[in-house]
Amino acid sequence: MANIVGAFCMPHDPYLTASPPNTNQQQLNNVLGAFAKVADRVKELKADTVITIGSDHYCMFGPQLIPAYAIGIGDLTGPMEPWMGIEQQVVNDNREMAQHILQYGAANGFDWAASKTMCLDHGTILPIHLSVTPAGKQMKNIPIYISSTLEPFISMQRSHQLGKMIGDAVRSWPVDERVVIFGTGGISHWVGTREMGKVNEAFDHWILDLTEKGDLATLMSIEDSYFLEHGGNGSLEIKNWVCAMSTLPGFTGETYCYEPMPELITGLGVAELIL
Amino acid sequence: MSIFMLEKALWDLGDDPHKAAAYRENPNGYLDNYILTDRERNQVINLEVDQMADDGVSTLLTLMVYIMIRGTESFPDYLRKMGQEIPA
Numbered sequence: 001m002a003n004i005v006g007a008f009c010m011p012h013d014p015y016l017t018a019s020p021p022n023t024n025q026q027q028l029n030n031v032l033g034a035f036a037k038v039a040d041r042v043k044e045l046k047a048d049t050v051i052t053i054g055s056d057h058y059c060m061f062g063p064q065l066i067p068a069y070a071i072g073i074g075d076l077t078g079p080m081e082p083w084m085g086i087e088q089q090v091v092n093d094n095r096e097m098a099q100h101i102l103q104y105g106a107a108n109g110f111d112w113a114a115s116k117t118m119c120l121d122h123g124t125i126l127p128i129h130l131s132v133t134p135a136g137k138q139m140k141n142i143p144i145y146i147s148s149t150l151e152p153f154i155s156m157q158r159s160h161q162l163g164k165m166i167g168d169a170v171r172s173w174p175v176d177e178r179v180v181i182f183g184t185g186g187i188s189h190w191v192g193t194r195e196m197g198k199v200n201e202a203f204d205h206w207i208l209d210l211t212e213k214g215d216l217a218t219l220m221s222i223e224d225s226y227f228l229e230h231g232g233n234g235s236l237e238i239k240n241w242v243c244a245m246s247t248l249p250g251f252t253g254e255t256y257c258y259e260p261m262p263e264l265i266t267g268l269g270v271a272e273l274i275l
Numbered sequence: 276m277s278i279f280m281l282e283k284a285l286w287d288l289g290d291d292p293h294k295a296a297a298y299r300e301n302p303n304g305y306l307d308n309y310i311l312t313d314r315e316r317n318q319v320i321n322l323e324v325d326q327m328a329d330d331g332v333s334t335l336l337t338l339m340v341y342i343m344i345r346g347t348e349s350f351p352d353y354l355r356k357m358g359q360e361i362p363a
Binding site for chain 1 (some may be wrong): 279282283286287289290309324325328333334335336337338339347350353354357359
């Protein structure tokens with residue numbers, strides 16, 4: 001049977017690889033070092049597959065169709081954005097397990113949107129590039145997108161239910177595979193708004209503190225309006241973290257790094273979820 | 276129609292390089308493919324991102340389109356347009 005052997009929360013800021021001018025190099029190195037530490041842990045955990053839960057940024061999905069949650073069940077490529085400093089490439093998939101998660105969801109009240117040819121935006125390709133590919137070229141991927149940044153927003157409760165279902169689906173996959181879960185995005189950032197560049201360190205530390213305590217209930221109690229006011233429109237991506245956390249029966253957290261980087265428009269936090 | 280049609284006009288610019296090229300060549304002609312008010316047409320033609328944001332257009336789209344049309348070096352211009360005091 002498949003088993004979840006590790007989980008991590010991390011940003012997916014595309015400027016981490018795009019290297020804009022005036023970036024604080026020390027802070028950047030700290031964040032990239034944390035991603036490298038995740039890659040080392042993924043390798044150490046002898047993972048076969050990483051399920052990366054991210055969100056689209058109006059790159060993949062448009063106003064004509066915004067799925068509440070979508071899964072890549074076929075060919076994977078990325079990144080969509082040519083300016084990220086990452087060459088577009090084929091991404092190793094695990095279509096068999098992805099199909100299983102799709103069908104398990106359908107049988108349990110979750111009607112997935114499915115993509116047979118998914119070109120990944122930075123919401124999943126950035127962490128895959130920095131923490132999956134370096135862990136081994138054979139590593140397989142399942143990308144999952146939830147609508148945490150595009151309206152209509154997925155609810156916190158549904159993110160939790162979805163994560164729980166994904167965990168149950170993995171554990172019911174009758175193949176011996178070791179799976180790691182990534183929840184990506186956040187923490188505070190205001191994307192495109194008048195406040196863009198602002199970082200709320202107090203808010204970010206609070207989120208990381210709740211993560212370290214494994215306090216999923218408090219994270220889930222945060223209203224969208226609170227996120228928008230105190231963490232910006234980008235902080236709703238904490239729902240991606242909640243979805244990842246909800247795949248686990250329980251956890252505590254260990255923060256690898258936190259760096260407030262206004263020039264990268266984000267408070268950047270990386271943490272391992274200790275099972 | 277609604278800001279959703281305006282969002283579609285913006286999203287198509289980011290999604291399809293041919294449409295972006297058509298917009299650069301003839302913005303009015305590009306916008307003839309969408310049912311927009313005069314105010315909305317003007318907002319897209321002049322990249323009035325602050326107005327669009329105030330009207331409820333997604334700022335993920337306004338940022339993406341501004342950078343795409345004006346280039347990555349225009350990022351400080353976008354912030355100025357959004358009311359921030361950024362030194363030249």
